[in-house]
Amino acid sequence: MTSTKGELRTTGDVVLWWLGRVEQNRATSDSYKRSTRSMVRKNIVPAVGKVLVSRLNRRVLDDKLIWPMVCAGKELGTQQKALQALRQAFLMAEQTGRIKANPMAAVSFKNFGRGRIKSKPARLSRIDLQALVEQLSQAFDRDPVNGLLPLMMLAHGTRLGETLQAQWSHISLTERVWVLPELNNKSRRQHALPLTPQVLALLARYRQALPDARAQTDWVFPVRGGRRLAATSASAMFRAVSGRKWSSHDLRKLMRDCLADLGVDYFIGERLINHSLGKTAETYLTRDVMDRCREALERWHARLDECGFAIATGLKAPTPAFSQDGAEQGAARAVGDSCVFTGRG
Numbered sequence: 001m002t003s004t005k006g007e008l009r010t011t012g013d014v015v016l017w018w019l020g021r022v023e024q025n026r027a028t029s030d031s032y033k034r035s036t037r038s039m040v041r042k043n044i045v046p047a048v049g050k051v052l053v054s055r056l057n058r059r060v061l062d063d064k065l066i067w068p069m070v071c072a073g074k075e076l077g078t079q080q081k082a083l084q085a086l087r088q089a090f091l092m093a094e095q096t097g098r099i100k101a102n103p104m105a106a107v108s109f110k111n112f113g114r115g116r117i118k119s120k121p122a123r124l125s126r127i128d129l130q131a132l133v134e135q136l137s138q139a140f141d142r143d144p145v146n147g148l149l150p151l152m153m154l155a156h157g158t159r160l161g162e163t164l165q166a167q168w169s170h171i172s173l174t175e176r177v178w179v180l181p182e183l184n185n186k187s188r189r190q191h192a193l194p195l196t197p198q199v200l201a202l203l204a205r206y207r208q209a210l211p212d213a214r215a216q217t218d219w220v221f222p223v224r225g226g227r228r229l230a231a232t233s234a235s236a237m238f239r240a241v242s243g244r245k246w247s248s249h250d251l252r253k254l255m256r257d258c259l260a261d262l263g264v265d266y267f268i269g270e271r272l273i274n275h276s277l278g279k280t281a282e283t284y285l286t287r288d289v290m291d292r293c294r295e296a297l298e299r300w301h302a303r304l305d306e307c308g309f310a311i312a313t314g315l316k317a318p319t320p321a322f323s324q325d326g327a328e329q330g331a332a333r334a335v336g337d338s339c340v341f342t343g344r345g
Contacts, residue, residue, distance in 0.1 A: 012049030
């Protein structure tokens with residue numbers, strides 16, 4: 001479809017050229033590459049790929065792309081993402097001088113009268129917490145290898161893709177912190193999460209239960225052959241655990257709601273789940289953010305203890321903020337005996 005002279009004449013030329021850039025960009029996450037590839041090849045190119053750049057306008061977009069998606073029952077979010085992909089592709093082509101004029105410059109989703117996209121309602125609420133923690137903790141107690149992922153996500157509010165990319169070399173025992181590198185998370189900035197005694201004990205039990213071959217890899221969630229657990233396999237696991245009643249993202253939403261219930265400062269709650277806060281808020285948080293995040297997670301994990309978290313951690317009683325009564329040293333020693341850490345700890 002691309003011109004032999006390299007000229008981007010059709011919409012398909014532009015979009016496929018842009019897709020190639022996305023796929024070659026090492027700073028772009030694998031999940032974004034997959035979703036973008038699917039959107040371009042399954043929705044955009046079949047619909048408007050042959051339309052000349054000079055002929056692309058709102059009417060053509062509505063007739064060939066948006067309205068057919070509506071008739072096919074595509075969700076509003078999918079329709080919007082298709083339009084966003086087109087906007088990004090044409091903007092990059094314009095900025096690099098590959099097209100003379102950008103027909104998408106003045107086009108927005110509002111032009112098509114599709115209304116405001118509402119957030120999906122959470123499928124887990126505060127009243128589900130007790131039963132949920134008991135269920136996940138009991139599942140971990142029976143099978144730590146397959147039971148760690150949902151508990152780690154509930155405990156920290158991380159996204160599925162971010163969690164699956166965790167490596168033992170990202171965990172520091174002496175600093176009591178889990179570092180998510182900037183390339184592994186949506187915010188594209190390094191994200192540090194303090195580790196509580198409960199999580200240290202959880203990791204110790206998990207590490208001891210891993211088969212020897214998997215324990216030799218650096219991935220926290222390895223599978224046979226030394227690779228990490230794939231997102232598709234993890235999603236299938238969540239569907240089985242939840243009976244299709246909730247998803248991994250619902251754990252993240254529940255954790256954030258419970259932080260608010262515990263009186264955790266709004267900005268600290270947003271930082272913990274790695275939301276972008278803006279320059280002003282980031283400045284506000286710079287001085288003691290790590291200490292405040294640690295305190296917030298300690299309060300949250302103490303709440304999980306009240307709901308049965310100890311079934312998984314093996315700690316006999318809730319442990320307050322790294323007290324000096326020996327509980328911290330015991331938990332740290334257990335993890336140190338069973339986990340591989342970097343020079344950071």
